Amino acid sequence: MTPQHDDTAGPGGTPNLLTVPLTESLLRGALDVERTAHGLLPHRLPARARAQFADAQLSLAESQPSGVRLVFRTRATTVELDTLRTKMAYVGAPERPDGVYDLVVDGRLVAQGSTGGGNVLLVDMASGSAETKPGEPGTVRFAGLPEGAKDVEIWLPYNEITQLVAVRADAPVEPRPARGAPVWLHHGSSISHGSNAASPTSTWPALAASLGGAELVNLGLGGGALLDPFTARAMRDAAADLLSVKIGINLVNADLMRLRAFTPAVHGFLDTIREGHPTAPLLVISPTFCPIHEDTPGPSAPDFENLSGGQLQFKATGSPAERSAGKLTLRVIREELARIVRQRAAGDPRLFLLDGRELYGEADFAELPLPDQLHPDAATHRRMGERFAALAFGPGGAFAGAGRPVGAE
Incomplete structure (x- = not known):
């Protein structure tokens, strides 16, 4: 064809x-x-x-x-x-x-x-x-x-x-009539949006949805995963059976808030989603591995040195010393998200956490480095999609038993 x-x-x-x-x-x-x-x-x-x-x-x-x-x-x-x-x-x-x-x-x-x-x-x-x-x-x-x-x-x-x-x-x-597959509503950053994926069905959320037998609604927003209340309300009001939020990298990129604001903002975001989906599986995903921001705060800035050759890259412009003033790094965010989910899970048994480094970690970076220091390439999208499908839709996962094989009647 x-x-x-x-x-x-x-x-x-x-x-x-x-x-x-x-x-x-x-x-x-x-x-x-x-x-x-x-x-x-x-x-x-x-x-x-x-x-x-x-x-x-x-x-x-x-x-x-x-x-x-x-x-x-x-x-x-x-x-x-x-x-x-x-x-x-x-x-x-x-x-x-x-x-x-x-x-x-x-x-x-x-x-x-x-x-x-x-x-x-x-x-x-x-x-x-x-x-x-x-x-x-x-x-x-x-x-x-x-x-x-x-x-x-x-x-x-x-x-x-x-x-x-x-x-x-x-x-x-x-x-086409609805197939009865569960609707998976996902929110994240440009990595979830698609970044450098080869095509629309090979972004990691699209691939994971296909492997998991779910109908995807993708709220991956390049530069826009900022715990905005209007995004939480959009998720609250949307029809969905499965929900996930990937939080972290954009908050560091933009140097948008300090730890003091981050914690209540996460609680508020999750509270709002739960108003519309009180019992649906809700998966919080912490940041994937990104060396420039693991321990160095943002903001991120473009590096124009090789732009004419098509090699736009990004760099962190903060200082590790600024963490003591409450500036966010990916490591700080992972630790705080884990604490928040542990605290909330006592009263919310359908709330789950996935460490983003299980999708893309330090060993993956050594094999498949981020071409611009922020965004994965097409091969990494495929790896992340396959891993998410196994971790979330597979046995013991947050979405286990929810999906149906694609094409099943």
């Missing part, structure tokens, strides 16, 4: 394909959907939350559709999707690869593609400024799908804002 896309002609459609009504019923993984002049824009934070912050980084992250997919049942052998993307670019850096669309048929990845055109968000990391250069919609086309009725998923790029403009197919399309 070969995906095809037309970078130059713009959307218009292959003759004789049926236009599929583009409705929210075809979407999974979004907490809100906005109707724009072009079509549908999935959001991963609801409108109420979006009204409570004015942070450009978080606005960008929540509107990048990590974990969001079109899900439908059809006999079609050709499917086309028109989208208007907004792609990131950085002044002085090589062009970033196009975002990837994953086509999944009956639970199996069978093809990938990308679109052309679209808007470009040009960021100058030295000055902090950004401008959007407008463009036209593009088309990704998947042909040669298997004959007969089948479940189809098109996973949207985790790193491109994606407005859905049109869907076409050579046979009728209908929303």
Whole structure:
């Protein structure tokens, strides 16, 4: 099966394909959907939350559709999707690869593609400024799908804002009924968002959900795992059977709070989630291994020395001596999260802790180092997803017995 896309002609459609009504019923993984002049824009934070912050980084992250997919049942052998993307670019850096669309048929990845055109968000990391250069919609086309009725998923790029403009197919399309799989709602940082994963189905949460037989709602927000109350309320109000929160690295990156504020903020975040999900399994995940911040506080800062060669890296700008003043490091956060979960678990037997170093630890760093000192590569995402599935969904795990094999009736 070969995906095809037309970078130059713009959307218009292959003759004789049926236009599929583009409705929210075809979407999974979004907490809100906005109707724009072009079509549908999935959001991963609801409108109420979006009204409570004015942070450009978080606005960008929540509107990048990590974990969001079109899900439908059809006999079609050709499917086309028109989208208007907004792609990131950085002044002085090589062009970033196009975002990837994953086509999944009956639970199996069978093809990938990308679109052309679209808007470009040009960021100058030295000055902090950004401008959007407008463009036209593009088309990704998947042909040669298997004959007969089948479940189809098109996973949207985790790193491109994606407005859905049109869907076409050579046979009728209908929303796929719910399979009865548990809904897993996960919140974390850019590592959960996708960072350098190869494609949307190979981010570590997407892979873990597939292996665990769960339906993913991914609130991994690049730079945005900051214990914000509106995120906790979004999790409280969302439908979910399983919940997890990965806390730590962004708080150090941003040098956002001190230990005095961190402890009650964690309690408040968990309290809010429990208001909507009093008995669901709730897993707290502490930070994965990151040498620059294990014992050195933030903030993090970009290192531009090799930017022109495509090797943007990050460095810690704090001092280990500042820990005595309450500045946070990853080691401090792990210790405090362990203490908080032990304290709360006495009255909350469905609260669990996973040390993030079990997903990616010091030995893993020696084998698979973080390319930019902060974010894992594609191989590490796969390792983390497989480990999480075994640790959380496997025997004795926080989500043990909750999942169902993908494709099970």
